[in-house]
Amino acid sequence: MERLLSKRFFERDPAVVAEELLGKVIIRNLEGSILKGMIVETEAYYGAEDPASRARRGKLPHNRLMWEDPGTVFVYVVHGNNLFNVVTMPRGIPSAVLIRAVRPLEGIDTMMRNRKVKDLRNLANGPGKLCEALGITRDLNGLKVYDPKSPLRIVDSGITGLEVARSHRIGVREDLETPLRFYVRGSEFVCRNTPSRHKSLL
């Protein structure tokens, strides 16, 4: 059974949403095919108080979606890669969760075509790779992941019993003290189990 996550689900602290998104399933309708992947790695981002956040310098044209309704799709480009975020917290409070990796479940042939790789583990084990595999670009900005008509949605398909691990965020120049990266312990589909520059905390 698949149940769409509610707008309220996202209207909370991004660290809580990031942790609870592990095991949820992304559904992407792309040119007639249906792609599905289970989220195995996420990171939480805050506003002005977070030196690693796109929102740290205030509201600007490129980051304005972080002030939008919870559940809004926010795609940003870094180093030529698209990064898929979902906006969190009540409207007006900038914050978001970055989806860093998914485990491919359905539409794997299409994902392999999009990515031009055949190794299942290398299909969506990184924020840029995941966007390429699922065809996620800035065209999708502003969509709501809780909207049944959206071509990009997130559902609860009843997956439970995953062991959650946590570490500092990857690739950021300056991190907060609290570890804000969450991943499924032992999964073959996460980007890295142990970040090189920071020790992994329970």
Added chain:
DNA sequence: AGGAAGATCTACT
């Protein structure tokens, strides 16, 4: 107008 930085990825050693 130009340079630098960045929530990355790949290939190579």
Added chain:
DNA sequence: GTAGATCTTCCTA
């Protein structure tokens, strides 16, 4: 483990 590609946005002049 490190280097280079890549491209959009921001900051300074």
